[in-house]
Amino acid sequence: MNTNNSNIKFKFAYPGSFDPWTKGHLSVLVSFLERDPDANVDIIIAKNPEKYGMFSPEERKFIIEKSIPARFRNRIRVSIVSRVVADYMYENNIPYFIKGIRDEADYRYESNLASLNSQFYGSPMTLLIPQIHSDLENVSSTNLKMLTNLGISLDRYANAFVREIVKIKTSGKWIIGVTGGICTGKSTFCRRLQEAAKEKEIKIFYLDMDQFTFQILNEKAQPLPLYQKIRSQIAHEFGSCVLNEDGSINRKELGDIVFSDQSKLEKLTNIMTEPLLYLMGKEIHSFGPGIILMESAILFDRSLTELVDENLIFLCVDSNTQMQRIQTLRKLSPEQAQKRIDSQISLERVRQWHEEIQNDQYDRLFWEQRGDMPFDGERLYQSLQSEYLFRQEVRRTRFLFLPKGICFKNDSAFLSEIEEIYSAKMRFYHTLQHIKEMLLLYLRIKHLLTNPMEVYLAIVFHDIVYIPQSLENEKASAVFAQEYIAKNLLFPEIELPRVEKMIQCTACHSEDLSFSGDEALIMDMDIAILASDKSRLIEYEKQVFQEYASIVTPKDYQKKRLEFLQKISQKKHIFSSPYFFARYEEIAKINLGFLQDFVIMEYN
Known part of the structure; x- marks a missing residue:
């Protein structure tokens, strides 16, 4: 995106509310830019203080910036305008509007608006761009929001990033596909995570597409007419030999037929896809807010990864384990087992898919998970929970986000600059990982904060200056924060001295001082690592040792580190706020003992 565009001439304005940005909006923009390779376009988000949309203007700007294809980003600027758009264009010497039209009604509306706009200073001219893609004729922000939670495909309406944030915003549901080869442990993985989420605030729902397959093919107690219809289609296509006496499908017989012939497998998938997606949609609609794990073997076979907004966990095992499991669990011969394996997508192809997705879609989840090795369900749940919480925020990266209500002159530049500083090579603990851990706690306790914006800024900047041998890091970070915020923050108005004070408080963990309110909470967030597993x-x-490894010997580090840990252990309370004290004080005390033993053993 063009952030340094002072020398670029923008002749065309593309105004709209864009709440949210759709593929219809993108199609109009791209068709215009391709027709005029010299044109640069200022996308204008009209800001009406009396009208509240699904997304704030700042969030819409971020969405658009992350949705523009890379080849056009240096020809685009996204602006938020809170006055008459024609006046903004006059002041910035932009002579032309471009507007998309889908049908006759759009043409009449935009023609009338063009006539009115021509009466403003500068007499801006409107260029009407017809929607040339017939499949986008009904695509609009309104229709996208209306259809979002009905369980139907929305790929033609918006990209995965937009679809995901609209779903989370409207229903609190985040969908992840869980797939992999046959007998790779997909069901076990999902059930373990669901079990870990029991009694937790953020629930995990498990949607097993194979259960729907069983319902359609094998349910015997008053099967729906839909199921009877599908069974008849399968019998007609593959012969009556696939029918059991009760009218259900003999899945082993059917499997022997389709897995020996790719074209027959394709025909079966064609028959089954629509009813499976229908049942999937119904099930998703019945779930409450939370994380939905959708296990399905046909996500890649039918190019259905868009149903999970390109978020995927892929289970894999070594080939010998897989072969043994198939033969044991499915009672298949080695030849039959191999045919099952050969019919499914490989890990290499999935990795290639992920690389393509990452180049085209913003911030998609992809995990590779071994299905033949032990895993910590609780820790995996915590990781998914963290992802879920972060995805409530629109303006985000992998490690940072901007809460609604705070805006810098260039939000994307702010996030990039902060990430670059915290990614310096000499940092090992005072990194983006630490900032993200604090931000996740911030999201959980935001309702307890008196000044949430100041606390957010204090978290982001509290380690912005870090030199291992310095005793002035917090003081220097506070100065950096004051200068950066004063120069770059657009709104809201904040109390900078409060931010500086909270940053400097984080230098006092080993001192037995009393803190309260926001100061106590940011102190506790900073040291909550002591309550980790x-x-x-x-x-x-x-990580802490690595930051000092180049300037002290292991023995000297051990001495100083033990002194620090012992000082914290000897404090009356490790945590100052009631929230953190009640939840983490006892485990932190135990962990401090563990850490001291570890330091003694490790650096002896």
Whole structure:
């Protein structure tokens, strides 16, 4: 996106509410830019303070910036305008509007508007761009929002990023596809995560497409007319030999037929896809807010990854384990088992798919998960929970987000600059990982904060300056924050001294001082790492050591580190706020003992 565009001439304005941006909007823009390779377009988001949309103007700007194809980004500027658009164009020497039209009604409306606009200063001219793609004629922001939670395909309406945030905004549901080869542990994985989510605030719902397949093919107690119709189609296509005496489908017989002939497997998939998607939609609609794990073997076979907004967890096992499982669990011969394996997508092809998606779609989830090795269900749940919480925020990266109500001169540039600083090579603990861990806690306790915007800024900037041997890092970070915020923050008005004070408080963990309110909460968020599980504690300790490894010996590090940990252990309370004290005080005390033992053993 063109962020340094002072020398670029913008002759064309593309105004709209864009709440949210759709593929219809993009199609109009792209068709115009392709016709005129020298044109640069200012996309104008009209801001009406009396009208509240689904997304704030700042969120819409971010969405558009992340949705423009890379080849056009240096020809685009996205602006938020809170006055008459024609006046903005006059002041910026932009002579032309471009507007998309889908039908005769659009033409009449935009023609009338063009006539009115021509009466403003500068007499701007309107260029009407017809929608040339027939499949986009009914695509609009209104229709997208209306259809979002009905379980139907919305790929032609918007990209995966937009579809996902609209779903989360309207229903609180985040859908992830779980797939992989036959007998790779998909069901076990999903059930373990669902079990880990029991009694937790954020629920996990498990949607097993194979259960729907069983319903359609094998349900015996008063099967729906739909199921009877599908069974008849299958018998007609593959012969009566696939029918059991009760009218259900003999799945082993059917499997022997279709897995020996790719064209027959394709025909079966064609018959089954629509009813499966219908049942999937009904089931999703019945779920409440939370994370939905949708296990399906046909996500790639039918190019249906758009149903999970290109978010995927792929299960895999080694070939010998897979072969053994298929033969044992499915009672198949080695030849039959191999045919099943050969009919499914490979891990290499999935990785290639993910690379293509990442180049085209913003911030999609992709995990590879071994299905033949032990895994920590609780820790995986915590990771998914973190992703879910972050995805409530529109303006985000993998590690940072901007909460609604705060805006910099260039939000994307702010996020990039902060990420670059925290990614410096000499950082190992004071990194984006630490900032993200604090931001996740911020999302959980935001309702307890008196000044949430100041606390957010204090979190982001509290380690922005970090030199291992310096005792002035927090003071320097506070100065950096004051200068950066004063120069770049557009709104809201904040109390900078409050931000600076909270940043400097984070230098006082080893001192037995009393803090309250927001100061206590940011202190507790900063040291909440002490309540982590053992694997994260060890990782944390090793990260801290790495930051000092080039300037002190292991023995000297051990001495100073033990002094620090002992000072915290000897404090009356580790955590200052009631929220953190009630939840984490006891485990943190235990963990401090564990860390001291680890430091003694590790750096002896």
